[in-house]
Amino acid sequence: MDDLRELYQEVILDHGKHPRNLRALADATCSAHGRNPLCGDQLTVYLKLDPNGIVEDAAFEGRGCAISVASASLMTELIRGKTEAQARLLFEKFHHLAAGEGEDTVPPELADELDRLQVLAGVRQYPVRVKCATLAWHTMQAALSGAREVSTE
Numbered sequence: 341m342d343d344l345r346e347l348y349q350e351v352i353l354d355h356g357k358h359p360r361n362l363r364a365l366a367d368a369t370c371s372a373h374g375r376n377p378l379c380g381d382q383l384t385v386y387l388k389l390d391p392n393g394i395v396e397d398a399a400f401e402g403r404g405c406a407i408s409v410a411s412a413s414l415m416t417e418l419i420r421g422k423t424e425a426q427a428r429l430l431f432e433k434f435h436h437l438a439a440g441e442g443e444d445t446v447p448p449e450l451a452d453e454l455d456r457l458q459v460l461a462g463v464r465q466y467p468v469r470v471k472c473a474t475l476a477w478h479t480m481q482a483a484l485s486g487a488r489e490v491s492t493e
């Protein structure tokens with residue numbers, strides 16, 4: 341179990357220090373700004389959806405703690421190629437995972453993605469950190485819904 345925890349920490353540190361897709365998206369079809377006042381995390385999520393509602397590109401800008409940045413980095417990788425509905429569903433499942441709300445049934449097409457998010461499951465022991473881990477996801481959902489701003493408070 342300790343080895344696993346160390347591996348998880350490595351992944352979080354890696355994504356926190358070297359975030360993937362940390363850039364603005366000039367041709368984004370929607371974007372939103374998210375704030376987590378409790379921790380001071382702030383980020384903007386950019387999404388580019390193709391005409392069929394598939395996430396063609398996802399990126400983010402901002403600053404925050406390692407958890408919030410790592411989660412945003414992982415998210416932009418994982419939702420690419422997914423439909424809007426799949427991206428929303430992945431957030432729902434990830435939220436259950438991060439908040440420790442028990443076992444969940446996961447559709448097969450999202451099993452690998454949720455597996456990769458297991459690295460963030462440790463936050464469930466720290467309710468404050470759950471907001472860091474889910475900030476990018478709340479922001480992504482806001483962008484899809486046409487909202488410009490979202491706050492975890």
Ligand code: ZN
Nearest residue numbers: 379381405472
């Ligand atoms: Zn944070």
